[in-house]
Amino acid sequence: MFQNFRLSMAWLHTWFGLVLGFVLMVVFFFGALSVFDREIDRWAIPASRFEAQPMPSFDTVLRPVFETMQPSADRIEQMRDKVNGPLPERFTVPTRWGAYTTHRDPVLGMFVGYEVPNAKEPETYIFASRTIDPRSGASLPDDHLKIGSGFFYPLHYSLTLYWKDLGYWIVGLAALIMLAALVSGVVMHRKLFRELFTFRPNKSRQRSLLDLHNLTGVVALPFHFFFAFTGLVIFAGIYFPITHTQLDPLHELHEQLEAQETGLPHERAGVPAPIASVDAMVAEAQRRWAAKDMAGEVGFLAVQHVGDANGYVSIYRAGTDRIALTGEGIHFKASTGEVLREDPPSTAVGSVNEFLTGLHLQHFRHWLLRWLYLMGGLVGCVCIATGFLFFVEKRKRQHARQNSQGARIVDALAVTTVTGMMLAALGILIANRLLPDSMPLGWPERGAMERYLFWGTWALAMLHAGWRSGPVAQERQNPAWREQCVAVAALAIAAVLLNWATTGDHLWRTLSLGYWPVAGVDLFMLAAAAIALGAARKLKQRGAAAPATRHEPPEPAHA
Amino acid sequence: MSVVLRAPQVQIAGRIAAALLGGYAFTWGFIALGVAGLFATGMEFHDAEHLCNILGILAFLAVFLWAFAARSVKRVWLVLAGAGGLMAASASLIQHLLA
Numbered sequence: 018m019f020q021n022f023r024l025s026m027a028w029l030h031t032w033f034g035l036v037l038g039f040v041l042m043v044v045f046f047f048g049a050l051s052v053f054d055r056e057i058d059r060w061a062i063p064a065s066r067f068e069a070q071p072m073p074s075f076d077t078v079l080r081p082v083f084e085t086m087q088p089s090a091d092r093i094e095q096m097r098d099k100v101n102g103p104l105p106e107r108f109t110v111p112t113r114w115g116a117y118t119t120h121r122d123p124v125l126g127m128f129v130g131y132e133v134p135n136a137k138e139p140e141t142y143i144f145a146s147r148t149i150d151p152r153s154g155a156s157l158p159d160d161h162l163k164i165g166s167g168f169f170y171p172l173h174y175s176l177t178l179y180w181k182d183l184g185y186w187i188v189g190l191a192a193l194i195m196l197a198a199l200v201s202g203v204v205m206h207r208k209l210f211r212e213l214f215t216f217r218p219n220k221s222r223q224r225s226l227l228d229l230h231n232l233t234g235v236v237a238l239p240f241h242f243f244f245a246f247t248g249l250v251i252f253a254g255i256y257f258p259i260t261h262t263q264l265d266p267l268h269e270l271h272e273q274l275e276a277q278e279t280g281l282p283h284e285r286a287g288v289p290a291p292i293a294s295v296d297a298m299v300a301e302a303q304r305r306w307a308a309k310d311m312a313g314e315v316g317f318l319a320v321q322h323v324g325d326a327n328g329y330v331s332i333y334r335a336g337t338d339r340i341a342l343t344g345e346g347i348h349f350k351a352s353t354g355e356v357l358r359e360d361p362p363s364t365a366v367g368s369v370n371e372f373l374t375g376l377h378l379q380h381f382r383h384w385l386l387r388w389l390y391l392m393g394g395l396v397g398c399v400c401i402a403t404g405f406l407f408f409v410e411k412r413k414r415q416h417a418r419q420n421s422q423g424a425r426i427v428d429a430l431a432v433t434t435v436t437g438m439m440l441a442a443l444g445i446l447i448a449n450r451l452l453p454d455s456m457p458l459g460w461p462e463r464g465a466m467e468r469y470l471f472w473g474t475w476a477l478a479m480l481h482a483g484w485r486s487g488p489v490a491q492e493r494q495n496p497a498w499r500e501q502c503v504a505v506a507a508l509a510i511a512a513v514l515l516n517w518a519t520t521g522d523h524l525w526r527t528l529s530l531g532y533w534p535v536a537g538v539d540l541f542m543l544a545a546a547a548i549a550l551g552a553a554r555k556l557k558q559r560g561a562a563a564p565a566t567r568h569e570p571p572e573p574a575h576a
Numbered sequence: 577m578s579v580v581l582r583a584p585q586v587q588i589a590g591r592i593a594a595a596l597l598g599g600y601a602f603t604w605g606f607i608a609l610g611v612a613g614l615f616a617t618g619m620e621f622h623d624a625e626h627l628c629n630i631l632g633i634l635a636f637l638a639v640f641l642w643a644f645a646a647r648s649v650k651r652v653w654l655v656l657a658g659a660g661g662l663m664a665a666s667a668s669l670i671q672h673l674l675a
Contacts, residue, residue: 019644019645022645025644025645026641026644026645028644029641029644190596193633193636193637193640196637197637197640197641200637200641201641246633246634249633250626250629250630250633253629253632253633254629257603257604257607257629257632259604259607259608259611260611260621260625263608263664263667263668263671264608264611264612264667264671266671266675267611267612267615267621267671267674267675268621269675270674270675271615271621271622275621364620364623366619366620366623366624366626366627367620367622367623367626369626369627369630370626370627370630373630
């Protein structure tokens with residue numbers, strides 16, 4: 018089909034990159050923001066603006082909360098068609114209690130999984146979740162969206178399209194295409210080392226765009242490859258559910274062998290039993306970690322088969338000080354506190370897998386690396402966005418002559434996914450500061466409203482980009498670029514001011530207190546505003562300099 | 577896009593289908609056979625799963641690129657679907673012998 022290998026790779030790079038690039042922009046941008054998801058959470062939920070807390074006492078704080086937790090109305094609604102007959106008023110058989118925290122969490126997330134009576138499929142559970150202030154045990158309102166960990170982060174890996182896991186599959190395909198684009202990009206250019214030092218901003222726009230595209234692609238090549246690859250590894254079980262379909266019998270065989278080996282019961286005994294002091298088990302777990310020279314805090318705590326004689330408590334260590342996502346889990350008999358099992362050290366393959374996923378998910382404490390991750394993600398965005406712009410620049414004149422709308426449409430979509438996406442992200446933060454604490458009767462709840470306003474802002478940005486895109490078909494610039502840059506700056510400044518007005522946490526205060534989570538989000542938005550204003554000024558100068566007259570002889574360049 | 581033989585859109589669509597669906601089938605077979613085979617030879621089940629996922633994704637990338645570079649799309653289908661099917665069948669056979 019293609020004359021040679023290089024041309025086939027160029028075709029692949031251009032067209033797959035174009036189509037999936039729009040998805041990749043979302044994945045890279047919200048992945049970059051997710052690096053600071055817990056900090057964005059604190060900005061969005063002022064009640065959580067205090068220092069990160071360790072796991073509180075189970076016996077006095079967690080247990081009373083677990084015992085009152087019930088699934089939310091919409092979770093129950095979703096469960097209706099998975100059961101035969103009606104659902105109970107209250108769910109009474111908790112199969113699992115869990116609480117999870119990290120070194121960046123002031124508030125604590127808790128969940129309970131209940132058995133669902135009369136479920137059509139075996140092992141159907143319904144979940145209740147709650148966020149508490151671990152200092153007092155007081156619950157935070159359920160309808161307050163954790164914008165960082167509860168919205169930007171899921172956008173990063175699922176686009177929040179949960180129907181048939183569609184979002185996961187689209188993101189997975191985009192990640193595969195990212196890997197293919199990196200390999201094909203290297204094949205196309207060859208002179209990798211030279212790209213690192215080549216940026217000619219004063220050459221033709223097409224040339225400087227390509228320089229920037231190559232530079233940002235090559236400079237962070239290992240970063241881009243690593244993240245796309247490990248992202249696929251993390252969700253490989255969704256993309257290739259082999260051990261739950263074709264090889265399910267083999268998996269079952271392994272589970273039975275494992276239950277025998279670990280001594281951790283797979284099923285309830287059906288005999289009620291009380292829960293002994295879990296605080297004593299935590300103390301024992303911490304003593305054992307310290308004895309292994311790995312003293313540490315609890316990251317994840319779970320009780321399995323709650324209230325049953327087969328119940329057991331699993332305590333995992335927070336991975337603050339190591340890359341690999343290991344828990345050093347220790348398991349206790351819930352009714353007596355006797356140690357049932359200590360997880361063995363990882364095997365070689367296990368260690369590799371934990372290292373790969375741990376380096377992607379970044380649970381460890383390393384602020385410099387965290388910032389580098391953010392920058393790496395944004396460099397990826399620049400790489401993808403300059404790819405779009407190069408595509409447009411290369412074809413603009415030809416399309417204008419042929420009266421084709423191709424370049425115009427791609428340019429409008431590029432506006433939507435670059436500045437439009439930033440507007441949407443700022444839009445949800447502004448909505449978060451402006452919406453009432455709880456929505457009036459008849460309205461969607463607060464968190465849902467925030468999400469609607471996010472998508473609404475984005476849709477408006479798309480309409481605007483399309484409406485203003487006419488000049489591209491005549492080989493000129495789309496004024497939406499400049500207008501949306503100004504809008505980004507305005508919204509970013511507005512978000513910072515609203516944070517001040519509604520919480521009193523202005524920058525002077527957060528900086529002088531050294532409260533970096535909130536100060537950092539504010540400063541980041543101000544930096545975005547400054548860059549957006551600079552870009553708007555530049556675009557205005559370019560627009561005034563009548564770009565259509567700047568025709569330099571075309572240079573050979575593929576993409 | 578260079579060489580245009582007949583109906584280029586059809587050709588392109590055929591390539592894309594071969595690369596994505598054929599590549600998926602191949603990778604499925606690769607991971608399935610790897611997990612069953614390694615488990616049968618004594619590797620811990622989840623270790624086998626993780627290792628084969630890691631290698632499987634790299635294999636998918638390789639065959640995906642190859643599907644566009646190869647001269648004949650028929651050969652791409654034959655190799656990817658054929659090998660994928662054979663590997664998946666072997667995995668089931670191993671499972672049948674074990675479980």
